[in-house]
């Protein structure tokens with residue numbers, strides 16, 4: 437379903453402990469998430485990724501992101517992202533709509 441970016445901003449509160457996104461975003465516990473869709477996994481400059489993430493061969497698009505965010509450790513065994521995942525499809529739709537607002541730097 438088509439996501440709602442405003443609702444996705446609230447879903448992103450679950451990510452904010454570790455991730456920033458937007459004009460002033462910096463890498464933190466996790467990499468900044470600007471320009472996510474269309475980008476190869478593990479390629480934000482200055483962030484120290486796990487080998488598992490860097491070598492995953494994933495390009496982030498809606499399909500790969502959906503699989504990942506439902507169960508990060510299933511999609512990328514060995515990832516250092518410690519997050520149980522988003523289990524509600526509607527929340528995934530909404531967070532995708534939210535993240536799509538932010539292009540690459």
Ligand code: HEM
Nearest residue numbers: 450451454465466477478479485486489515516517518519
């Ligand atoms: C990596 C999204 C929650 C820590 C990533 C990546 C994405 C992502 C797409 C891969 C980025 C890339 O390849 O450049 C999200 C979303 C979240 C969330 C949408 C919330 C729904 C969290 C939380 C934490 C976290 C809560 C910390 C407890 C990390 C770390 C990495 C990462 C450390 C790097 C993984 C590695 O190198 O193996 N996240 N994340 N994330 N995330 Fe998250």
